[in-house]
Amino acid sequence: MAAPPTIAILGGTGPAGMGLALRWARAGENIIIGSRDARRAQEAAEKIRSKAGDGAQVSGMENSAACAAADLLVLTVPFEGQAALLKQLKPAIRPGSVLIDATVALAASVGGRASRTLGVWQGSAAQQAAELVHQGVSVVAAFHNLSAELLNGDEYLDCDVIVCSDDSKASERTRLLAAKIPGVRAIDGGKLENARILEQITALLIGLNIRHKGHGGMRITGLPPEAYQ
């Protein structure tokens, strides 16, 4: 049987990246945690391996080494670091790679509220990412609306993941990956420009979580069964 493709999570030492890594490691995926510091990445990988259980394939590397070792990349860094990191990683990202961006341009990045977003000239953080990578790299927006707190636990996630991209194959690949998280249904959300709506929903969910003291997610109802992966 062919080995599963490697997924590199850039900025994977934070709660969002570690939560995704945990869920995918449990599903048998081969994960690299990326960090600005290789040692921090290795420590995070060790934590995930110990939680994910026997046989979990998780390693840690500096971000550019992680890009060179995988063609499926997930970006989980705060908005204030996104552009500079992508400029730095551009030469290391392999042509033909898929870059899944989960960045949300929260106003907290500039000292504002986490329940508000910033205006991004390109329309969204994901569209900004698309401008910063080589043309042969497909950018996908996904996973903005999953709570890291829940991802890092053991429970079934009662959430849908809407996936937006201008590359339908990259979108499908991402939906298959999303559906490996127990409880998650993945939905094709159309073009990358719709990422601006996904990112706004995160700010709304953060506000709801503060108001109601919970870990809210989102379900889309009423679509035909084939719309859900």
Ligand SMILES: NC(=O)c1ccc[n+]([C@@H]2O[C@H](COP(=O)([O-])OP(=O)(O)OC[C@H]3O[C@@H](n4cnc5c(N)ncnc54)[C@H](OP(=O)(O)O)[C@@H]3O)[C@@H](O)[C@H]2O)c1
């Ligand atoms: N937390 C959630 O529930 C959640 C859910 C969905 C989406 N998101 C989005 O996912 C992203 C990550 O969220 P998070 O809560 O995991 O963030 P975080 O803990 O603030 O950051 C994640 C990692 O990014 C790296 N990083 C931090 N500042 C950086 C910079 N200036 N340049 C390059 N790398 C930097 C750090 O890794 P190293 O120091 O090891 O390099 C850090 O561990 C954010 O854009 C967030 O809006 C979060």
